Amino acid sequence: xxxxxxxxxxxxxxxxxxxxxxxxxxxxxxxxxxxxxxxxxxxxxxxxxxxxxxxxxxxxxxxxxxxxxxxxxxxxxxxxxxxxxxxxxxxxxxxxxxxxxxxxxxxxxxxxxxxxxxxxxxxxxxxxxxxxxxxxxxxxxxxxxxxxxxxxxxxxxxxxxxxxxxxxxxxxxxxxxxxxxxxxxxxxxxx
Numbered sequence: 001x002x003x004x005x006x007x008x009x010x011x012x013x014x015x016x017x018x019x020x021x022x023x024x025x026x027x028x029x030x031x032x033x034x035x036x037x038x039x040x041x042x043x044x045x046x047x048x049x050x051x052x053x054x055x056x057x058x059x060x061x062x063x064x065x066x067x068x069x070x071x072x073x074x075x076x077x078x079x080x081x082x083x084x085x086x087x088x089x090x091x092x093x094x095x096x097x098x099x100x101x102x103x104x105x106x107x108x109x110x111x112x113x114x115x116x117x118x119x120x121x122x123x124x125x126x127x128x129x130x131x132x133x134x135x136x137x138x139x140x141x142x143x144x145x146x147x148x149x150x151x152x153x154x155x156x157x158x159x160x161x162x163x164x165x166x167x168x169x170x171x172x173x174x175x176x177x178x179x180x181x182x183x184x185x186x187x188x189x190x191x
Contacts, residue, residue, distance in 0.1 A: 016048050025038045043064045046060070082155075083127060089121070098140060101137055108130065157184040162179045
């Protein structure tokens with residue numbers, strides 16, 4: 001609840017508060033508002049001063065603006081990315097209200113990330129799983145809001161193949177196995 005500041009002279013106390021249009025959660029006795037249960041918009045709050053001691057009733061007004069909380073989602077298509085990808089990979093961001101103009105950060109370090117655009121470069125990144133955070137900037141009375149997504153960078157697979165005891169004589173009737181060694185996700189290939 002957000003309190004109102006009321007100042008005046010003479011017998012200005014004991015009035016009541018009203019709002020126009022409807023949609024603002026307002027305590028008629030205290031003037032306090034509750035933004036979280038109000039609808040976004042601009043409102044006129046009127047304080048009605050009661051008639052007293054021969055003086056007619058009066059009023060004072062002020063405006064209150066409630067802004068909708070910004071929301072956003074971020075994601076990277078085709079994650080995981082292999083370190084062999086040299087092109088910049090864009091982030092997809094969708095949101096409501098004033099979600100633009102934020103900045104991107106990553107945790108832990110090792111992911112090549114453009115802080116302004118959110119684009120990543122897999123080829124200059126270290127293999128691993130990262131949390132990318134987009135921080136919606138504070139604006140219009142709303143605090144900064146972080147949203148996150150996960151990105152995985154995998155190391156480029158490498159492999160070597162060889163046959164032992166080559167050359168082979170055509171008279172050998174047994175199957176000769178191949179030796180396959182590698183790094184990262186090098187298995188499940190075809191010959």
